[in-house]
Amino acid sequence: MTADARHWNHVLIGAWERLHRFGANERALGLLQAVWPQPDPAQWSRASLGQRDACLFALHEALFGGRLQTTAACPACGERLESQLRVADLCGEPPRELPQPPAPQRLEYRDYRIEYRLPDSDDLRHLPPARGGEDALDAAVAALLRRCVLSAQRRGRELDADAPLPPALVERLCERMAQDDPLADLQLAVQCPACAHQWSAAFDIGAYLWEELDDWVQDLLSQVHALARHYAWSERDILDLSPVRRRFYLDLVQA
Numbered sequence: 001m002t003a004d005a006r007h008w009n010h011v012l013i014g015a016w017e018r019l020h021r022f023g024a025n026e027r028a029l030g031l032l033q034a035v036w037p038q039p040d041p042a043q044w045s046r047a048s049l050g051q052r053d054a055c056l057f058a059l060h061e062a063l064f065g066g067r068l069q070t071t072a073a074c075p076a077c078g079e080r081l082e083s084q085l086r087v088a089d090l091c092g093e094p095p096r097e098l099p100q101p102p103a104p105q106r107l108e109y110r111d112y113r114i115e116y117r118l119p120d121s122d123d124l125r126h127l128p129p130a131r132g133g134e135d136a137l138d139a140a141v142a143a144l145l146r147r148c149v150l151s152a153q154r155r156g157r158e159l160d161a162d163a164p165l166p167p168a169l170v171e172r173l174c175e176r177m178a179q180d181d182p183l184a185d186l187q188l189a190v191q192c193p194a195c196a197h198q199w200s201a202a203f204d205i206g207a208y209l210w211e212e213l214d215d216w217v218q219d220l221l222s223q224v225h226a227l228a229r230h231y232a233w234s235e236r237d238i239l240d241l242s243p244v245r246r247r248f249y250l251d252l253v254q255a
């Protein structure tokens with residue numbers, strides 16, 4: 001196995017071990033920092049959520065290929081659907097460079113002029129704990145806007161930072177943020193082949209990639225376990241075998 005492949009085995013297993021106890025947001029950031037380290041790790045948390053997810057799609061493509069297998073149950077009839085998605089269809093060309101924090105944007109709506117920035121992973125860290133329900137969603141949106149609205153003016157007068165914005169403006173602002181950063185909340189249009197029910201399903205590349213990584217690491221460590229038990233080789237020696245040689249010995253052990 002090449003030194004490069006060995007290096008990546010250790011990087012990915014190390015990231016899996018370190019990030020296991022964290023939630024989805026920290027896992028996504030930790031994986032990106034492990035694979036594409038930034039001098040200042042906070043640079044990853046200041047990328048917009050869509051920029052971050054484009055990098056997670058690129059990472060999935062590099063590690064596990066450009067096809068994603070998803071399963072869902074139809075909410076109307078319960079039919080189980082399997083579909084295959086392609087990274088290229090979901091997010092186009094993978095980013096060639098590490099993202100720079102996006103520039104602030106402006107929205108004019110009726111008497112209001114709003115300066116805002118796109119939500120990032122650091123904003124997600126500061127959301128109130130999820131409780132579910134409509135109220136919780138409104139509270140999360142309000143908390144997000146308190147951080148992402150940089151200034152709000154009405155008829156040229158600056159509004160108090162804590163002053164609530166009218167619901168129609170909040171709605172318009174959320175739409176604009178979604179347009180500016182389409183990967184941030186990726187929704188897939190799904191139609192059930194059994195009953196033709198149509199719905200929109202969120203796709204979270206961070207969670208998807210973590211599950212793939214989790215399966216891959218667990219499989220690799222199970223191979224280490226089987227070979228170490230039989231040959232008493234060290235974990236490092238077994239991980240440094242090429243996949244073909246590892247499989248060869250495993251077949252002998254399990255024959």
Ligand SMILES: [Zn+2]
Nearest residue numbers: 074077192195
């Ligand atoms: Zn159905």
